Amino acid sequence: MADFRAKARATGQEWGEEPDALVELLRQAAAGDPRLAALMRAGGGLLHDVLDAYRRKGAAGVPRDPAGDLADGRALPADLAEGLTPRYLIAVARLAEPGRQAAALRAVAGDDALLTHRDGDVVLFIPAAGPGSGERSVTRLAQCLGGKGWLATAERDRARLVDGLDEACSVLRLVVAGLRPSGAYTISDVLVEYAVTLNEKVRTDLAAMIRPLRAHKVLWETLTAFVDSDYSKNKTARSLFIHRSTLDYRLRRIEDVTGCDPTSGRGAQTLTAAMIAEALQS
Incomplete structure (x- = not known):
């Protein structure tokens, strides 16, 4: 444990304030000990949520995670709400390599996308520019998985984002539980199971x-x-x-x-x- 704590301190010096990157660094630090590695895998989702909550708190209680607020159905400040688009592609990803894959997803989603985490999964709200744009985005996002992990998506108008997120999360749970191969899925792929x-x-x-x-x-x-x-x-x-x-x-x-x-x-x-x-x- 003393050796791992030393590695953890070194990890803190490398961390760039992204929860995914921190979890990945800690998993690498624990790679030599199966018990510690298992602990890092099990605690990764909890660590994500704690760091996200801390980051959202911000100075003077001002929210710093608009995607988290949207996911929880909370109203955004007027200046942030004005920047929302009418419709979004909602993507929830269960990743095998959170640090690298989350960075790739963020890059593909674009600067206007909003990102947060729920239960260790990456959640993205991506503006849907028009017909066919969502399908193209899903194809590019799925490529970021590299054959490792799952992506579940749904599309909703701005007022129904929580409903869309619930649907995407349900799809993700079903494809993981159903041993589906890595890839992108929607509700149409799991209608019977759902x-x-x-x-x-x-x-x-x-x-x-x-x-x-x-x-x-x-x-x-x-x-x-x-x-x-x-x-x-x-x-x-x-x-x-x-x-x-x-x-x-x-x-x-x-x-x-x-x-x-x-x-x-x-x-x-x-x-x-x-x-x-x-x-x-x-």
């Missing part, structure tokens, strides 16, 4: 159905790989380094435990929704 998990009783029943599978580590890993491979047996067998006959046996065992056949369309859809429901309750 509808299923919106009902609390359905969500609870689905989670209860699949929870017994957690006791079978190999079967859980097999189902996860099956979903991740888009239900392709060949891809799943290759990713797990097992024979197809072994995979077929495991898939039958998954049906025995859950009551759903993962090789049928309905069963696969139900099990995927159940995995998402269980992940959201964890």
Whole structure:
């Protein structure tokens, strides 16, 4: 711990007052110790929020984070409100390398974009200039991920930014819980999952159905790989380094435990929704 505290002090000398950069520096400082590295990963979101709140406070209580105020539904001072555009693209990003990727996102979003953080995720409000501009922005933002992380977006008029942020955050939770590959997503990509998990009783029943599978580590890993491979047996067998006959046996065992056949369309859809429901309750 003494060695890490010395590294932390050195980190403070390198920090440029961006929360993403500080978390990344601390993670690098802890890289030699798995326990400290895990602590930095777990505490990164909390550190983001504390630093954002401090930065928003500013001198004499004047808000310094207009994006945070918009995200929380608070009214902005008149001089700041006058500079808002009528419509925004709302982007929420879960990043694998927060320091580097957040800087890239900020550069792509442009000087007129507003940035803040929520629960360790980057939140951007990007002015929507006109038809098609949002789609072009999403493409450029997704490129900043470099195949690592997820981006969820929504578009809303200025008066409905909180609603748009809630939607984008819901999409992000679903794609992460659903083991979707890195990329950009909207509500249209998760309509089934969104509808299923919106009902609390359905969500609870689905989670209860699949929870017994957690006791079978190999079967859980097999189902996860099956979903991740888009239900392709060949891809799943290759990713797990097992024979197809072994995979077929495991898939039958998954049906025995859950009551759903993962090789049928309905069963696969139900099990995927159940995995998402269980992940959201964890």
